[in-house]
Amino acid sequence: MGLALSVAGCTSDAEPVAEPPQGMSEQELNLWVSATMRRMSLEDKVSQLFVTYIYGQSADAVDPKNQEAFKEDTPAKVVEHYRPGGIIYFNNDVRDNIDNPKQIAAFSNGLQRAALRTGVRIPLFIATDQEQGLVTRIGPPATAFPGNMAVCASRNADDAKTAARITGNELRAMGVNVDFAPDADVNSNPANPVIGVRSFSSDPALTAQFVTAQVEGYQRSWNVLQTVSATAKHFPGHGDTSEDSHSTLPKIERTKEEWSRIEAVPFRAAAQAGIDAIMTAHIRVPKIDPSGEPSTLSRAIVTGLLRDDLGYKGLIITDSLEMEGVRKMHPDSEIPVLALEAGVDQLLMPKDLPGAIRSVLAAVQSGRLTEARIEQSVKRVLEAKFRRGIVIRPLVDEDDVLETVGAPDHLADAARITDRTVTVLRNEGNLLPFRAPPANVLVAGASTVAVPALAASLQSRGSRATSKPTGTTPSDAVIADAVSAANQSDAVIVLTSGMSTNAAQQKLVQSLVATNKPVVAVAVRNPYDAAYVDRAPAWLATYSSSTGSMESTAKVLLGEVAPVGKLPVSIPASNDPNTERYPLGHGLTW
Template sequence: MHRLSRTLLTAAVVASSTAALPSAHAARPEPPAPQSVTSLVRGMSLEEKVGQLFVTYVHGQSADEVHPGNLRDFGVDTPAQVVTRYRPGGVIYFNNSSYDNIDTPAQIAALSNGLQQASRVPLTISTDQEMGIVTRIGPPLTQFPGSMALGAGRDERAAERAASVTARELRALGITQNFAPDADVNSNPANPVIGVRSFSSDPDLAATMVAAQVRGYQQRHLSRTAVSAAAKHFPGHGDTADDSHTSLPTVDRTVEQWREVDAKPFRAAIAAGVDSIMTAHIRMPAIDPSGEPATLSKPVVTGLLREELGYDGVVITDSLAMAGVRQLHTDAEIPVLALKAGVDQLLMPVKLGEAIDAVVAAVRAGELSERRIDQSVLRVLRMKFLRGALPVWPVPPNPVVGTPDRLAQAQEVADRAVTVVRDDAGVVRAGRVSGSVLVTGWGETTTAALAERLRARGATPQVVVTGSAPNEQQIAGAVSAAGGVGAVVVLTNALSRQPAQRALVDRLVASGKPVVAVAVQNPYDVAHSNAQAWLATYSYGAVAMESVARVLSGEVRPVGRLPVDVPGPVAYPLGHGLSW
């Protein structure tokens, strides 16, 4: 059991059995902080309280792994020592070469247990497991095809089930907060950072799906199979043409437009009881003409989110290492300004020690009050308590993930998502993709996965990978290969921005062979080529390729409908989709 005092544990038991906690399905009346939480805050020093507001990365795959990145960034050797020295409120896991926290489920569970053992106060352990293109932990965890695929399927219960499965599997690894669902309304087809991470360009459809996923992630209060959800990115990143990882985007919505479009999914998340909401590093001049990013803007965080939308849960920043929040202020100033704006959790400061010291110094100088710090600490600890993470118990060493019933649920979501946007010659309806088939286009792994699944259904596929920007030799090679087959399936990704991909599809169409083009990420590709048949999958994962093979072989009747308006030379409206 976690090292909490006997008094705190007794108070937690009393609070859990007597507190009037609302249903996750009800509109959010925020429960009071239980006595266990308030007692814990009273016993903390200022430095400990400030530490609770930070969520940091660590380097390494075990709590006691000596990693040079920890020495460079934190002045200590191991992840456990980072936790012991800085006493953060949370840790975030990544699967990239910069941080490298993720290998197997058993390894992740052991890392979580080790980090919790190093912390006096239970940590919030978080990750970005949106599913689809933002997935930190791959197989054997159950892999769903992502938000826009759920929007295409238009099955609210499936969205809730998908989030529930993901929550159970994350919690089995010791992860207690998931930075999902994406609550952005992707109203700009040129958006370089949201796209299929959004459920829809329709605010009402997005709101329905966001609320369903919040319910699925959070399940019920005090559940040890649930995680805290985080609706993101407030006040809405869906109408940007720039990426806040590398710049500070501007959204030119009026306040009225924001209320009609971007606010709706966040309102729905709040009504569903969402534990946390993540801010965006974007400018909205109509709301805050100062030029500050929303993360540091009091008119946005306090004015819109706290006061207009009535939200009293945890507000967390997007990563403070991103360029969008670092253009106007120093790394030491940013956390202080975020707290002044109304934020509670500060994610991934560039230099954790300097950031903590800056907030402590601001309190001692009277720039921030300790009462303001207490307010955020209470929100953070209340969130941990409500998800059954305060106190915390070790997770089993061999997590149960990727069970057959869960994999079947993921496949069902992917099957419902496949959208037949065009089938002029009846290529798909007639099941003409059989026998000798050329599978070509974008994605070495994706084309191979589709070919494997067509082969399992009796086809004889040939694979010619041409990549994101095929050259003339690659295009000519694919066209030559098409001459020896009965049908062609060509995969596209960002074709609308890649003239060479468009040329590939057009040349294949001109070969006279039946061509089925498949947009394996953003559906906007379908407007930029006159292929006889167009499918949209919203995902290039293996589960989506299985669904394509099922539709092409006639095993599954397509039911997906476009969850976004698709502008372009051959435009298609929201809701369009062929079925039979």
């Protein structure tokens, strides 16, 4: 049947929720949820509250890591045995689930068939972190965008919506129906080591505008089967930390009034836009919850702030329960129970899935948790699966996936969007745009991806471009080699990444500037780098080291496109964090 998504205020005026797909009524949704829950055992219900990792790239491929973690050989057997509510895909050295679009589609179908073979016959959430930019799990040929802060630099919320629509469309074609995006954190702390360019902005209202646009892009389409569940993260807001919750338990010194004015704004907007899910953060907010518990385990935050204050009715999922931020105060067996007591619905990546399931079952059997409390969350899980069309059509067409993923119109949209992200912060003596491609240009700097990519883009435009990746901490010998190459060049472009806290990169830029060659510095990650070497005649910010961002940078350098990017954050002076070197909204053009 043809399925379409409409939006209506089903829970409250402040929070629209997706209606059932066209052809299916609210009554049919309720009947399916009720009938499904009646045939579920307590074990089935508890299992739906977990989203787990698996090992391998095929549902039926044997991987010894699955046996070690789950006492089952294949991903399909893990699904059949534990009947989880969802699976998450990764592409790292530890868990490499991703090869290419057709493989992902086949893998997703294999996992869904395994879920449908179980007695409960409930299809899976299949999730990944496709924020774009810095956090991108599925690379080319999938369409790449430069990430949140970059897109926000355009000040074009329609670009954010288009990027989310294309990303969601391509994910769904591969059988991925949940994206753990967008990041709704307000990056108010320039020293933030884990959010940075993953955030849209340091301005709460601007962040909220772009979060809303992405929720609409991910979740609203004429065809629900081309959409994914969006997930705003990391509640109550990870933007004002100077520590990484992957390795420790950060603390945010916000009062509730401050939180309401800053961190709450994008999450409130996401709830009002009808977002399917919100993810918790493993951070402490002692002025809101004096217990010191991480937010994920805090009833004062999960229920008090998110449910009661913001009125959010949708699905609440934890950030990974493998992260040290949530494991600092409690054993792994206790964490799932505490999260459910706090008001969470789904538990992402427990360190020990079998043990976590046993812990929750034991808490129900002891009376610590009631079965009614479990059913409350199970109902939200089932409703979200039904509304997103996963129940109606859990499988995807493996033969058609490449017609969607990396489609020419998607790539063209991505290039146009990326062209609008480049921000010119400084242009002393009108150095830019170059009136002609420099005959000999050195491209040096931190990124092993961006340096050769920008050199190739300039080479294709007629320059003889020398590529010298120097690494993020160049030695004196590496710096001397770059300086020697600069002396033989007509112009120098140096890329920085995290230079604000890196003396070696600062020395590299200063040494290149000292050659008296025309030097253009480009911050390809956090724009805060631009405050640290003011003597560079020109400074650009791309917020991204992707090949697409480097192509757009070449266009700006040579005047093919006029820069329109404006800073989504303010950049403090390097010697005084209370003084602005470049204010929010700053951006030059020609």
